[in-house]
Structures are given as structure tokens and as C-alpha cells.
Amino acid sequence: xxxxxxxxxxxxxxxFASGTNAADAPFDSAAVVAKARALNEAVKLSDAATLWxxxxxxxxAAMGGDVSKFETILKQITGQVGVMKECIxxxxxxxxxxxxxxxxxxxxNKPKPLVTQYAFTLSGKVAGFRVIPDVKEYDSKFLDYQTxxxxxxxxxxxxxxxxxxxxxxxxxxxALRDQRFAYDLIAVKDSVDHTGTGRVLSDYYAxxxxxxxxxxxxxxxxxxxxxxxxxxxxxxxxxxxxxxIIDFGNSEFGLPAPFVGYLSGGKPVxxxxxxxxxxxxxxx
Numbered sequence: 001x002x003x004x005x006x007x008x009x010x011x012x013x014x015x016f017a018s019g020t021n022a023a024d025a026p027f028d029s030a031a032v033v034a035k036a037r038a039l040n041e042a043v044k045l046s047d048a049a050t051l052w053x054x055x056x057x058x059x060x061a062a063m064g065g066d067v068s069k070f071e072t073i074l075k076q077i078t079g080q081v082g083v084m085k086e087c088i089x090x091x092x093x094x095x096x097x098x099x100x101x102x103x104x105x106x107x108x109n110k111p112k113p114l115v116t117q118y119a120f121t122l123s124g125k126v127a128g129f130r131v132i133p134d135v136k137e138y139d140s141k142f143l144d145y146q147t148x149x150x151x152x153x154x155x156x157x158x159x160x161x162x163x164x165x166x167x168x169x170x171x172x173x174x175a176l177r178d179q180r181f182a183y184d185l186i187a188v189k190d191s192v193d194h195t196g197t198g199r200v201l202s203d204y205y206a207x208x209x210x211x212x213x214x215x216x217x218x219x220x221x222x223x224x225x226x227x228x229x230x231x232x233x234x235x236x237x238x239x240x241x242x243x244x245i246i247d248f249g250n251s252e253f254g255l256p257a258p259f260v261g262y263l264s265g266g267k268p269v270x271x272x273x274x275x276x277x278x279x280x281x282x283x284x
Contacts, residue, residue, distance in 0.1 A: 037087075043074075055129075065231075081110050087106075114132065138180050148250040151214045151254070152214050155187070157187060159186060220246070220272075
């Protein structure tokens with residue numbers, strides 16, 4: 001029996017997304033290319049300080065909140081891929097409230113070019129930076145599939161689609177078989193996603209918000225034993241985090257993640273439990 005998995009990733013922090021301010025100065029595609037090229041020069045020189053100064057607050061928080069920690073990360077990247085030699089192709093696109101630059105660049109330790117990618121806010125701050133293999137969208141056999149289950153968004157209020165769509169410019173998940181149709185969603189208020197400095201999880205609006213079951217179904221897996229990660233870190237032993245997998249019927253399953261398994265009133269969600277469109281919240 002074939003199973004179709006619908007994945008909604010509801011995040012307190014997303015690596016490539018940042019709120020913008022309407023008062024920010026215009027930042028067009030030509031400015032994106034010029035700034036990305038300047039940052040590429042910093043990458044060539046392993047100049048962590050220059051890169052760090054270009055990061056927005058959330059990006060700095062994701063990189064450990066300290067330039068010395070980012071310098072260590074940059075050295076690790078350089079140790080794996082080698083020194084950047086040149087960029088042979090460039091592409092710029094507008095994705096929501098961000099500009100995304102993708103440079104196809106040659107690195108000393110890699111026989112094939114890699115993608116050097118920056119996400120810029122409309123004010124020119126770096127909201128994301130990564131060096132990855134040059135991949136294509138995964139050619140899923142479900143590209144034309146029509147979901148039988150009537151799904152609802154698993155939240156109330158105002159949220160932002162940080163990554164979502166069918167192309168890599170719209171959605172980095174598109175390259176991965178098990179995340180081909182995943183979305184990253186951020187809770188926002190007045191166009192920003194957090195209070196305070198954004199350096200701790202509790203600063204983010206999504207962190208303490210209750211979620212809604214996206215459709216009626218039966219729980220086939222419920223996990224609530226993973227600890228909360230600090231910003232910029234992942235748990236390799238529990239990549240899905242706290243989550244619930246729901247069988248909607250018609251061989252369709254949902255994995256809203258991270259999705260903490262407690263019903264209103266503190267009753268834990270358990271395997272085999274039927275769910276309606278009801279609230280699931282953090283551990284009381």
C-alpha cells in the first residue's frame with residue numbers, strides 16, 4: 001500500500017527567513033549581486049568578521065550569537081570544501097520578503113562546483129548563508145497528486161511562509177525526496193517573528209503557541225521525549241523532534257512537526273488515539 005505523507009514544518013526559527021521593516025532602504029537585484037560578490041571575497045579569505053557584520057540578528061543567533069563561534073563554523077566549512085576559487089554562474093530571485101542569491105562556485109577540495117547561497121532581507125542584511133551541492137528538484141511521482149483529505153492549516157493567527165513552493169528558489173526542501181512538499185511556516189506579529197533579541201527560543205511567537213490538528217484521523221506515532229534544541233543546534237538522534245504522525249485514511253498521513261503531543265487540559269496524545277480538529281499544545 002502506498003503512503004502519502006503531508007509535511008508541515010511549523011518553526012519558531014527558520015534559517016532562511018527574516019522580518020523586514022517598511023522603512024528599510026530599497027535593495028534591488030543589482031545590489032544583491034554586488035553585495036553577494038563582496039561576501040564571496042570574504043568567504044575566499046575566511047573573513048568571519050566581515051560576514052558576521054552583514055548578518056541580521058536572527059542569523060547571528062542561529063550561528064551561536066558570537067563571532068568567534070561563527071569563525072569556528074566557517075573554518076569547518078573551509079576545511080571540508082577548501083578555498084573558494086571562482087563563481088561561474090549567478091542567479092538572483094525574490095522569495096517573499098527576501099532576495100536569494102545562488103552562485104555556482106568552484107572550491108579547491110571539490111571536483112564539482114557547489115552552490116553558495118545567501119538570503120538577504122530587503123534592507124540588505126544576510127538572513128541565511130550556506131554552501132551546498134548543486135542539486136535539482138526531486139522528480140517526485142506525486143507532483144500531480146491531489147490530496148483526498150481536506151487539510152486545514154494547523155494554527156490560528158498570522159503566519160508567514162518562509163519556504164514553500166515547487167522550485168529550489170522558493171523552497172530548499174524541494175531537492176529532498178522526503179521533504180519535497182514541505183513548508184516552513186513562521187508565526188509573526190506586525191511583520192516580525194519574535195520579541196527581545198531573538199537569541200532564545202522563548203523569544204519566538206511560535207514557540208509557546210498551541211497547534212491545531214489539520215484534519216481528523218488516528219495517531220500512529222506520538223513522540224514527546226526530545227529536549228528543545230538551542231538556536232543553531234540540532235539533535236542528530238531525534239531529527240524529527242517532538243512530533244505526531246496522523247493517519248487520515250485513504251493511505252494519507254500527516255507529520256506536522258514539531259508538534260508537541262498534549263491535548264488541552266494536559267492529556268498526552270497516545271498511539272491509536274482518534275483526533276478531531278482540536279488543539280494540541282506544549283507540555284503543561
